Amino acid sequence: MKYPSAPKREHLGxxxxxxxxILLCPLxxxxxxxxxxxxxxxSSFWTLFIAFLYSVYAFLTWPFRHLxxxxxxRKAYGKAxxxxxxxxxxxxxxxxxxARFIAEGKLxxxxxxxxxxxxxxxxxxxxxxxxxAWSTFMTGVNPGKHNIYDFLGxxxxxxxxxxxxxxxxxxxxxxxxxxxxxxLGKPVIKGMRRGTPFWHWLGKSGIFCSxxxxxxxxxxxxxxxxxxxxxxxxxxxxxxxxxxxxxTRQSCDKFREGGVRVPIQRNGSALHSYIPxxxxxxxxxxxxxxxxxxxxxxxxxxxxxxxxxxSEKFNLKVGEYSPWVPVKFKAGLGFSARGICRFYLKxxxxxxxxxxxxxNIDPGRPDLPISHPVTYxxxxxKLFGPYATLGLAEDTWALNEEVLDDGAFLTQCYANHQDRxxxxxxxxxxxxxxxxxxxxxxxxxxxxxxxRYLEEDHPAARGVPHxxxxxxxxxxxSRMDGLIGRVxxxxxxETLLLIVSDHGFKSFARCVNLNAWLHQNGYLxxxxxxxxxxxxxxxVDWSRTRAYTMGLNGLYLNVKGREGEGIVPAGSDGEALxxxxxxxxxxxxxxxxxxxxxxxxxxxxxxxxxPYVDNAPDLIVGYGEGFRASWDSVMGKVTGQIFxxxxxxxxxxxxxDPRLVPGVLFSNRKIAEEKPGIVxxxxxxxxxxxxxxxxxxxxxxxxxxxxxxx
Amino acid sequence: MLVVLISxxxxxxxxxxxxxxxxxxxxxxxxxxxxxxxLAVRLFQDQLPVVLSSYGRIVRGTGRYLQLAFRPLLxxxxxxxxxxxxxxxxxxxxxxxxxxxxxxxAQAADSDVLNTIDLRLPPGxxxxxxxxxxxxxxxxxxxxxxxxxxNYNVNVGPSEKAFSKRVSVSHxxxxxxxxxxxxxxxxxxxxxxxxxxxxxxxxxxxxxxYPSRSIPFIGFEWNWIWLFFVLSLLAGFLFKSMLGIEI
Numbered sequence: 011m012k013y014p015s016a017p018k019r020e021h022l023g024x025x026x027x028x029x030x031x032i033l034l035c036p037l038x039x040x041x042x043x044x045x046x047x048x049x050x051x052x053s054s055f056w057t058l059f060i061a062f063l064y065s066v067y068a069f070l071t072w073p074f075r076h077l078x079x080x081x082x083x084r085k086a087y088g089k090a091x092x093x094x095x096x097x098x099x100x101x102x103x104x105x106x107x108x109a110r111f112i113a114e115g116k117l118x119x120x121x122x123x124x125x126x127x128x129x130x131x132x133x134x135x136x137x138x139x140x141x142x143a144w145s146t147f148m149t150g151v152n153p154g155k156h157n158i159y160d161f162l163g164x165x166x167x168x169x170x171x172x173x174x175x176x177x178x179x180x181x182x183x184x185x186x187x188x189x190x191x192x193x194l195g196k197p198v199i200k201g202m203r204r205g206t207p208f209w210h211w212l213g214k215s216g217i218f219c220s221x222x223x224x225x226x227x228x229x230x231x232x233x234x235x236x237x238x239x240x241x242x243x244x245x246x247x248x249x250x251x252x253x254x255x256x257x258t259r260q261s262c263d264k265f266r267e268g269g270v271r272v273p274i275q276r277n278g279s280a281l282h283s284y285i286p287x288x289x290x291x292x293x294x295x296x297x298x299x300x301x302x303x304x305x306x307x308x309x310x311x312x313x314x315x316x317x318x319x320x321s322e323k324f325n326l327k328v329g330e331y332s333p334w335v336p337v338k339f340k341a342g343l344g345f346s347a348r349g350i351c352r353f354y355l356k357x358x359x360x361x362x363x364x365x366x367x368x369x370n371i372d373p374g375r376p377d378l379p380i381s382h383p384v385t386y387x388x389x390x391x392k393l394f395g396p397y398a399t400l401g402l403a404e405d406t407w408a409l410n411e412e413v414l415d416d417g418a419f420l421t422q423c424y425a426n427h428q429d430r431x432x433x434x435x436x437x438x439x440x441x442x443x444x445x446x447x448x449x450x451x452x453x454x455x456x457x458x459x460x461x462r463y464l465e466e467d468h469p470a471a472r473g474v475p476h477x478x479x480x481x482x483x484x485x486x487x488s489r490m491d492g493l494i495g496r497v498x499x500x501x502x503x504e505t506l507l508l509i510v511s512d513h514g515f516k517s518f519a520r521c522v523n524l525n526a527w528l529h530q531n532g533y534l535x536x537x538x539x540x541x542x543x544x545x546x547x548x549x550v551d552w553s554r555t556r557a558y559t560m561g562l563n564g565l566y567l568n569v570k571g572r573e574g575e576g577i578v579p580a581g582s583d584g585e586a587l588x589x590x591x592x593x594x595x596x597x598x599x600x601x602x603x604x605x606x607x608x609x610x611x612x613x614x615x616x617x618x619x620x621p622y623v624d625n626a627p628d629l630i631v632g633y634g635e636g637f638r639a640s641w642d643s644v645m646g647k648v649t650g651q652i653f654x655x656x657x658x659x660x661x662x663x664x665x666x667d668p669r670l671v672p673g674v675l676f677s678n679r680k681i682a683e684e685k686p687g688i689v690x691x692x693x694x695x696x697x698x699x700x701x702x703x704x705x706x707x708x709x710x711x712x713x714x715x716x717x718x719x720x
Numbered sequence: 721m722l723v724v725l726i727s728x729x730x731x732x733x734x735x736x737x738x739x740x741x742x743x744x745x746x747x748x749x750x751x752x753x754x755x756x757x758x759l760a761v762r763l764f765q766d767q768l769p770v771v772l773s774s775y776g777r778i779v780r781g782t783g784r785y786l787q788l789a790f791r792p793l794l795x796x797x798x799x800x801x802x803x804x805x806x807x808x809x810x811x812x813x814x815x816x817x818x819x820x821x822x823x824x825x826a827q828a829a830d831s832d833v834l835n836t837i838d839l840r841l842p843p844g845x846x847x848x849x850x851x852x853x854x855x856x857x858x859x860x861x862x863x864x865x866x867x868x869x870x871n872y873n874v875n876v877g878p879s880e881k882a883f884s885k886r887v888s889v890s891h892x893x894x895x896x897x898x899x900x901x902x903x904x905x906x907x908x909x910x911x912x913x914x915x916x917x918x919x920x921x922x923x924x925x926x927x928x929x930y931p932s933r934s935i936p937f938i939g940f941e942w943n944w945i946w947l948f949f950v951l952s953l954l955a956g957f958l959f960k961s962m963l964g965i966e967i
Contacts, residue, residue, distance in 0.1 A: 064761055079766055218767065236763055321964055385759050392756035395749075440764050 079216060087217070087443075089700025091716050093504035096438065096497065097691075099147075099224065099449030100490055101140055102457050102664060103511035105131045105674045111487050119495035123509070123676045131672040133687035134513040136617050136630050137563035138668040140241060140454065141175055143512035143688055144225040149205030150692030150707040154620030156205035158226060159627060160561040161250075163202075167574040169547050169646070171560060173250070175226045175242040176201050178378075180291070190292040190343060199229040199378065204622060206704075208692035209235055209445055217699055218444035220437035223430060225449060225512075228401065230382035237382045238390065238433070240449055241401040245368040246339070246349040246377070247288050251400050253408045254366040256283040266641065268407025274306065274362055281306040285319075285366050287339035288347050300339035300347065308358050315355055315362075326355045331421060334396035337369060348372045350396050354418055365413055367422070370399045390433055397429040404455035409659045416659075419459060420482065424489075427452040431493060438500050445695065450493075456486045457515045461662025468519050469655035498678070506698060506714065511673035512688060518663035520600055521640030521656050522607050522633060524559045525648040531594065533557040536648060543648040550648065553577060556587060557628075560646040562639050562665040564627025565591065565611070588613055588628055595631065600653045607653065609634040609667045619708075632667025639665065682713035722893075723811065723935055727948050730803075731955025734796065739965040741792040748966045750788055754781040789967070802909075804948075809913045811944040813898060813930035815890030821848050821865045823929040824885070826876045828858045829902075833878065833922040840875040840882060844868040844889075858924075876926050883917055885926040899927040 087093075108129075112121045123129065135143045135153060137160065145158040153159050163174040181195035203226050209219040213234035221227065225241030245251055253269040258281070261271060274283040287300040307316040314327040322335050332353040339347045349369035356363040371380055374391035380399050381387035391397065403426050409419040427450060434448040460482040462471035471479065494509060501507060525543075528534035535554035536543055543549040547558065552568060552575035559565045567584055570576040578584050591611065598608040610632035618626050633639065641658070642649050664671045675686055683690075689709035696703055697711035757777040764770040816822050828834050834853055839862050841847065849863040866872070866889040875882035888894045897913035902924045908916055917923060934941040960967050 060758060064758075075766065218764075383763070386763060389756050389759040389763055392752040392759065395752075440760070440767065440770050442767065442769060 087700065090217075091698050091700070091714075092506045093443055094441065094501070095445050095447075095506045095508065095695055095698065096501055097445070097447040097508045097510055097695075098434075098494065098497065099144070099447065100453040100509060100511045100674070101144075101225070101449060101451050102454035102513060102515050103487075103490070103509070103674045104457070104514035105129075105511075105672055106514065107483065107487060108674055111484060111491075116484065116488055117491040119491045119498060120509070120676060122498075123494070123507075123678055127507075127678040128676065128681040130675040130681060130684065130686050131514075132510065132675040133685060133689075134668050134671060134673050135688065136612055136668050137632075138513040138664050138666065138671045139562055140512050141226045143673070144241070144449070145203050145205070146709075147510065147512065147688050147691050148207035148209070148224060148226075149203075150208060150689060150696075150704075150709040151205050152618055152620060152689065152708045154618030154623040154626065155706065155708070156203055156620075157622035157625055158203050159625070160564055162561040163625065164560055164566065166572060169550075169552070169558070169560075169574065171546065171646070173202075173242065173244075175203055176228050176244075178244065178248060192343070193291055197378070201229050201231065207231070207233075208695055209233060209237075209447070211696055211701055211704070212445055212699060215699070215701055218441060220441045220444075220446045220448075222433050222437055222448040223451070224447060225401070228380065230379055232382055235382075235444075236386045236437075238387060239380045239399075239401075241451065243371065243380055243399055243401040244378075245370060245400050246347055247286070247369065249368070251368040251402050251405060251407065252286075253368055253405050253413065254285055255408075255413050256364040256366065258361045259363070265407070265411045265413075267410075267645075268405075269411055269413060274364070279307060281308070281362055283364070285337060285351065285369060287337075287349070287369060290341050291347075292341050292343060292345060300341055302337045302339055306362060306364065308362065310359050313358060315358060317353060319353075326353060328355050328358050329418070330355060331418075331425070334370075336372060336396070347377050348375050349377075352422075354414070354422075356413075356418075365408060365418075367398075367405060368400055370403070373397055373399050390436070393436065394429060394432050397433075398426045402451075402455075404451060406455055406459055406660060409459050412659075416460070416480070416482075420456070423452050423455055427489075434497070435500070438497070445699075450490070453486060453490060453511070457483055457662045459659050459661065460486075461515065461517055462659065464662075465517055465519070468517060468661055470519075470657050470659060470661040494676075501678075505678075507676075507678040508691070509674060509676035510688070510691060513664040513668070513673050514671040515662050515664050516666055516671055517636045518638045518656050518661055519636045520603065520605075520607065520638075521643075521654050522598075522600075522637050523640040523643040523647075523649050523652055523654070524565065524595075524631065525643050525646065526640075526650065526652045527595075527598070528557050528559065529648045530652065533591070534648065542650060543646075546646040547648075557591060558646070559631070559639070559643060561627075562644060563630050563632070565595075565629040565631050567628045569628075584628075591629060600637070602653060603636075605636060606634045607637040608632065610669070632669070633665070634667065635670055637666065638663045677714065679717070680715035682715075686712050723944050723947050724937075724951055726807065727951030728955040730800075730948075731952040732959050734800075734952065735956045735959045735963065735965050735967065737796050738792045738960075738967060739963065741795045742966075743788060743791070744966045747785070747788050750781060750785040751966070754778060754785060757781055804945075805910050807948075808945075809895050809897065810893055811933060811935075813896045814933045815869075815888040815892070815894045815896065816866055816928075816930060817891070818866050818869060818889060821863045823861055824864055824874060824876070824887075825859055825861045825925075825927045825929070827924045827927075828860070829922050829924055831855050831858050834858065834860060836878040837876065837923065838879070839864075842872050842874065844870060845872055845874065845887065877921075877923055881922070883921060883923055883926065885928065886914060887928055888930075896930055898930050899925055901925045 111117045135146045139160055141158050141161055142153055145156040149156045158174055160174055162171040164171055177200045179198045181193040183194040184191050209221055210233045212219050219235035221237040223238055223240035227237060228239035228243045230237050230239050251268055254272055256272045256274050258274045270286055272283055274281045282305055284301040284303045290298040290300050304319040314325050317324050317326050319335050324332055326332050334350040334352055337349050350372045351369045352367045354365040356365055371378055373387040376387055404423045408414040430450055437446045462468040463479040464483060533556045535551040537549045537551045540549040555568050556578050557567050567578045567587055568576045569578050569580050569584060578587055595608050595611045597606055600607045612630040614626040614628055690712050693703050693707050693709045693711040757774045760774040761771055826837055837860055845864055845866050847862050848865050852861045869889045872887040873884040874887055875884050877883045885900045888896055899912050900914040901908045901912050902917040902921055903919060935944055935947055937947055
């Protein structure tokens with residue numbers, strides 16, 4: 011959104027002349043010149059009045075607050091070695107690529123950090139998945155203590171998946187009036203991540219923190235600071251992102267994941283469609299989806315369409331995104347859900363196709379809390395305009411399903427990125443002492459979707475000549491380097507700058523359906539007559555199944571007394587089965603390529619420690635470079651083939667053997683340790699601010715030079 | 721009732737004019753940014769430099785918003801002012817009551833002519849006291865009483881060159897001109913409803929002391945301007961919500 015430039019001077023002059031005429035020389039009847047002046051004067055007076063009242067309050071309470079703050083700060087900053095810590099999280103920034111581009115002279119700012127400060131590979135978590143690694147980053151503990159092992163967890167009763175980071179439940183009680191079921195109370199939102207983020211410790215000590223879009227911070231927790239939730243914030247449907255393709259094309263095909271197809275109806279010169287929204291909260295168990303209708307009036311001559319969505323009207327050219335459009339899903343009896351979405355006009359002739367982003371929670375009027383305090387998301391929306399709030403805001407599914415092309419996807423990514431940059435620089439401005447942490451997801455999403463162009467023979471880009479391969483990832487790293495350069499200009503010598511990534515990246519060229527392997531090797535059984543299963547183990551015979559997998563890296567035993575239909579006795583039998591699986595899977599070779607598809611299988615009892623180990627998978631599977639769990643295997647589906655090509659745009663990944671994908675750690679100060687881990691970041695920050703380290707921390711504080719670099 | 725109706729109609733017209741003569745997007749942004757700076761004061765309250773810079777931004781933002789909000793005013797100020805002035809002729813004063821004295825004041829160009837000026841009244845009006853000269857103001861004041869309702873013309877001035885001034889004695893809604901002026905286009909436009917006195921006239925103005933009109937509304941006596949102010953604002957805020965107009 012463009013903000014208007016400063017007013018012209020001649021307008022100001024005219025304005026002042028007339029204002030003076032009216033207000034300075036008022037005669038009886040012209041002292042009030044109608045509601046226009048009344049609105050202006052009243053509104054601005056009201057603003058100033060509120061500001062004035064708050065000033066008085068702030069002035070009167072200032073001595074007390076100052077005293078309290080001084081005491082707290084003296085305590086907090088008394089032993090601090092730094093005034094401010096700025097942590098830029100670049101999800102998935104790969105150390106090998108960074109080193110390569112630095113060597114090629116393409117990342118001057120990272121090169122400067124490497125030269126004057128430090129550049130290290132950062133040991134990641136088991137598994138190397140963002141919610142797991144960022145949870146460890148913020149809590150300083152292993153997954154056994156923070157309870158996040160994957161995006162998905164499994165319901166032990168029925169083997170169905172659930173989002174591991176947060177649980178949203180409808181209010182338990184309701185009452186019926188006619189056809190309506192009125193919920194009594196608000197939805198229950200429960201965070202599943204355990205452990206205490208290190209900014210809570212800082213905040214309690216009087217050190218102010220601004221935390222922006224760090225993954226697994228939904229629901230936002232209360233602490234003395236401001237926080238905008240990141241990855242795992244749902245869309246308005248409650249999913250992790252459901253796009254919508256409105257089309258005049260007749261098709262019964264369903265998208266594999268992440269999207270729905272909605273018909274566009276022709277009605278004279280206008281076309282009508284709708285955006286599917288959340289379930290009707292008043293419909294009770296009978297279901298029913300709320301919708302927002304919209305109209306498209308094509309103007310083929312101009313290659314654009316006039317869009318009408320609720321009260322919003324705008325023109326949209328083919329190949330262009332709309333700004334964020336507010337939408338209101340009305341449920342009756344005054345109940346409604348508000349969101350924002352963007353429209354992308356794909357095609358106008360001969361068919362009409364409009365892509366609609368997942369409906370994001372409106373940050374200016376959030377129906378669910380997405381920040382702490384709630385007003386922080388509102389503040390950012392008022393300051394910069396609406397912005398993406400969905401955890402996985404970059405619509406990788408739409409590109410995977412070929413609903414968006416490369417260019418449209420990148421436009422979306424960098425629009426979100428630009429919003430995030432604005433938030434970061436505002437946070438830097440507002441946090442002149444304390445912690446400012448901001449995570450950028452663009453690095454992860456773009457590498458996932460464009461790795462295919464890095465490799466000569468990636469199945470998803472076979473046939474694309476070398477000369478036609480866009481240098482998207484190189485450009486991505488260059489942009490991030492530019493951002494780092496601008497941040498470096500904003501910070502002083504007393505500020506510690508850390509560039510952190512949760513993991514690196516590798517190719518995802520071959521899929522491994524581990525459920526298929528388990529099936530073919532007699533560990534997983536299908537119901538009689540079945541050779542494949544549907545999603546989420548639809549045709550699995552649990553009474554004969556000893557092991558199964560779902561999600562990205564976890565392998566589970568079907569343990570008796572733990573799983574709903576478990577058969578493997580816990581104890582020595584289970585241990586023996588684990589060892590057997592480890593032995594057989596470790597070094598599993600892809601017959602087509604002759605390469606090792608699995609380079610390590612890790613026993614969770616050995617790699618995790620903590621009160622939540624029971625919720626962990628039994629084994630973590632470390633795929634070899636170029637391999638990853640297949641799309642079907644992730645969704646608990648058993649297919650005939652164990653290995654197959656990955657033909658999707660999602661062509662790079664990190665859900666492999668964690669030893670292969672360390673993240674990066676750049677710093678503007680020298681760091682002594684050669685092999686730091688992401689688990690060490692939290693204790694390092696606490697130590698630099700002079701705080702005592704909690705005893706339960708698994709990470710160790712790094713030895714950071716107290717002298718500014720350079 | 722008339723004031724209520726006028727206020728609602730003008731409130732409606734004003735928001736419509738505001739909608740089409742203002743930069744709605746810029747106003748929305750200016751208001752949003754003001755709100756953001758107010759929120760910043762609360763969110764970052766313990767950081768004095770942030771709070772102070774937010775105050776500065778609030779003041780600047782208010783100026784920006786006022787500027788944007790007054791732009792539509794430029795389009796309506798003249799027609800609306802004229803309309804309000806004309807309404808004021810009807811609603812600002814009541815006609816003179818019978819049997820109660822009122823003042824007629826003539827202001828001369830200079831003190832030399834004061835002694836030559838007298839007041840000639842038509843039947844139905846009569847003076848109740850001798851004229852009072854106020855040399856420091858170059859003015860003469862007469863106290864007059866009306867015996868019958870009606871519109872009268874009184875003549876004021878030297879015997880060879882008197883000037884008339886309309887006097888309304890009535891209980892109803894009349895177009896009332898409280899003063900007749902010699903010059904000053906804007907002053908005459910805003911205050912008078914009668915032709916100008918000649919520029920060479922020895923008299924600068926003739927003023928009749930009409931009582932102000934009070935309008936009873938929800939248990940209070942209102943000057944019509946204040947009632948119009950409140951009601952047109954309320955109507956404006958109501959219509960702007962209904963029509964989705966950013967003010």
